[in-house]
Amino acid sequence: MQALKETQLYCPFAYIDGSWVAADSGEQIDVLNPATGESMGNVPRLGRAETERAIDAADAALPAWRALTALERADILMKWHDLMMEHQDDLAMIMTFEQGKPLKEAAGEIAYAASFLRWFAEEARRIYGDTVPAAKANQRIVVTKQPVGVVGAITPWNFPAAMITRKAGAALAAGCTIVVKPASQTPFSATALAKLAERAGVPRGVFNVVPGRASEIAAAMTESSLVRKITFTGSTEVGRQLMAQASQHIQKISLELGGNAPFIVFEDADLDAAVEGAMAAKFRNAGQTCVCTNRFLVQSSVVNAFCEKLAVAMNSELKVGNGTEDGINIGPLIDDKAVAKVSEHVHDAVDQGAELLLGGHPHPLGGNFFSPTLISFANSRMKVANEETFGPLAAVFPFDDEQEAVRMANDTEFGLASYFYSRDLGRVWRVADALDYGMVGINTGLISNAAAPFGGVKASGLGREGGHQGLDEFLETKYLCIDLG
Numbered sequence: 001m002q003a004l005k006e007t008q009l010y011c012p013f014a015y016i017d018g019s020w021v022a023a024d025s026g027e028q029i030d031v032l033n034p035a036t037g038e039s040m041g042n043v044p045r046l047g048r049a050e051t052e053r054a055i056d057a058a059d060a061a062l063p064a065w066r067a068l069t070a071l072e073r074a075d076i077l078m079k080w081h082d083l084m085m086e087h088q089d090d091l092a093m094i095m096t097f098e099q100g101k102p103l104k105e106a107a108g109e110i111a112y113a114a115s116f117l118r119w120f121a122e123e124a125r126r127i128y129g130d131t132v133p134a135a136k137a138n139q140r141i142v143v144t145k146q147p148v149g150v151v152g153a154i155t156p157w158n159f160p161a162a163m164i165t166r167k168a169g170a171a172l173a174a175g176c177t178i179v180v181k182p183a184s185q186t187p188f189s190a191t192a193l194a195k196l197a198e199r200a201g202v203p204r205g206v207f208n209v210v211p212g213r214a215s216e217i218a219a220a221m222t223e224s225s226l227v228r229k230i231t232f233t234g235s236t237e238v239g240r241q242l243m244a245q246a247s248q249h250i251q252k253i254s255l256e257l258g259g260n261a262p263f264i265v266f267e268d269a270d271l272d273a274a275v276e277g278a279m280a281a282k283f284r285n286a287g288q289t290c291v292c293t294n295r296f297l298v299q300s301s302v303v304n305a306f307c308e309k310l311a312v313a314m315n316s317e318l319k320v321g322n323g324t325e326d327g328i329n330i331g332p333l334i335d336d337k338a339v340a341k342v343s344e345h346v347h348d349a350v351d352q353g354a355e356l357l358l359g360g361h362p363h364p365l366g367g368n369f370f371s372p373t374l375i376s377f378a379n380s381r382m383k384v385a386n387e388e389t390f391g392p393l394a395a396v397f398p399f400d401d402e403q404e405a406v407r408m409a410n411d412t413e414f415g416l417a418s419y420f421y422s423r424d425l426g427r428v429w430r431v432a433d434a435l436d437y438g439m440v441g442i443n444t445g446l447i448s449n450a451a452a453p454f455g456g457v458k459a460s461g462l463g464r465e466g467g468h469q470g471l472d473e474f475l476e477t478k479y480l481c482i483d484l485g
C-alpha cells in the first residue's frame with residue numbers, strides 16, 4: 001500500500017509461531033475496499049491444518065509466557081500500545097481501506113484499540129487472590145488466579161483492531177496465549193497488529209493470526225482439547241453454534257453478539273443534548289456498531305421537536321463519501337448485502353405506515369453508500385423494531401409514559417446496549433434498574449471505554465470485555481486448602 005508511511009505494516013500473510021506464512025493450499029482471500037470495490041490485496045485463506053499448527057504453537061508458547069511476571073507481560077503490552085500509537089496514521093489508513101470508516105474515525109478506533117493494551121497492561125499487576133478464614137483452626141484457605149490457557153478468538157469486521165486488542169490484551173495480560181481469526185473483510189488490520197506485536201517483543205507463538213475459512217477454523221478451535229477458551233464477537237446465530245461446539249471440551253466461552261439498542265428520550269430530557277447523543281449513538285461507523293441505536297423511543301409530547309432537531313443535525317453534520325477524503329464522516333457500508341438490508345428495513349417500515357423524513361435510498365454515489373435516513377411513526381411490527389439494521393437508519397417510535405417506554409425497550413430477545421435521556425433523578429434510577437440490558441448510557445450516546453465492562457444479556461451474549469471483569473474471563477480460580485498438621 002503506497003499510502004502508508006511505513007509500507008511494512010501492510011502484511012499479506014498469516015502469522016503463526018512467529019513466522020509469516022501462506023496457506024497450505026495456496027488459496028487467497030481478495031480483500032475489497034468497500035468505498036471503491038477495488039482490491040486492496042490478498043491474504044492467505046487458511047483452513048483446519050494451519051489453525052491446528054497455530055494452536056500447537058500457542059500451546060508450546062504457554063509455559064514460558066505464563067511464567068513471566070505480571071510486570072514483564074505488562075511491559076510488553078505497553079510497548080505494543082506505544083507502537084500502535086506511533087503508527088496510528090498508518091493503521092488508520094489500512095482500516096479505512098479495508099473497512100470503509102472515515103480516516104478520523106479509524107484513527108479514533110486505533111487509539112481505542114491501543115487503550116485496551118494499556119488498560120490490561122495495568123490490570124495485569126492486579127490479578128489478586130484471596131485468603132479466606134477456614135472452618136478448622138489448623139487449615140488455611142488460599143485462592144489464586146491462573147491463566148485459562150490457549151485462547152481461540154474470532155473477531156468481526158466492524159472494529160477490525162479494537163475487537164482484537166480487547167480480547168488479546170486481556171488474554172496476554174492474564175498469561176494466556178491466543179490464536180485470532182480476523183474477519184475475511186478486514187484481515188490487514190490484524191496482520192499489521194501482529195507486525196507490531198512482534199516488534200514489541202511478544203514471543204513467537206503467543207499471538208497468532210489465522211485469516212481463512214470461518215467454519216474450518218472455528219471447528220479446529222472448538223475440537224481441540226488444547227484450546228481452553230473461545231471468545232467471539234459477531235452475530236447471535238454464529239454465537240449459538242460456537243456455544244454448542246464449545247460444549248464438546250467444556251471450553252470457557254465469551255460471546256459479544258447482536259443488539260437492538262433502544263434510545264429513550266423522555267419529555268423532561270434536554271433535547272439538544274439528546275440529539276447530540278443520538279447522532280453519536282446512531283451514526284458511529286455508519287450505523288455498523290453492535291451498540292448503535294436501533295430504535296429511538298421518544299415521548300409523544302416531544303416527538304415532533306426531537307425529529308425536527310435530529311433532521312437538522314443529520315442534514316448539516318453528516319457527509320457521505322470515501323473515508324479517505326477530507327470532511328467525510330459517513331463511509332460506505334461493508335458490502336451490497338448491508339445496503340440491501342437497510343433498504344429492506346426502510347421499505348418495510350414505509351409500507352407499514354412509517355413517515356419518511358429524510359433519505360430512504362442508496363446514496364447517489366452508488367456502490368455501498370447509503371443516505372442517512374430518518375423515519376418516524378415506526379411500530380413494533382416493523383423489521384426495524386425486531387432486527388438489527390446495522391446501517392444509517394434512524395427510526396423513531398412514539399410512546400406515552402415511562403412504563404410503556406420500558407416495556408417497548410425490553411420487548412426484544414437482545415440485551416446489549418441501551419440509552420436514555422432524562423433530567424429526573426428518580427426516573428433515572430427507576431429506568432436504569434428496569435432496562436434489561438448489559439449496558440445503559442444515561443444522558444450520553446457514547447459508552448465504549450476500556451475501563452468499563454462491555455457485554456450483554458439474553459441473546460446478546462455472555463461475559464464481559466474491558467474493565468477488570470474482562471481480565472477475569474481469561475483466568476481460572478484455584479482454591480488451595482492447606483493443612484498445617
Ligand SMILES: O=CCCC(=O)O
Binds near residue numbers: 288290291448
Ligand atoms: O461493535 C462492537 C463493539 C463496539 C464498541 O466497542 O463500541
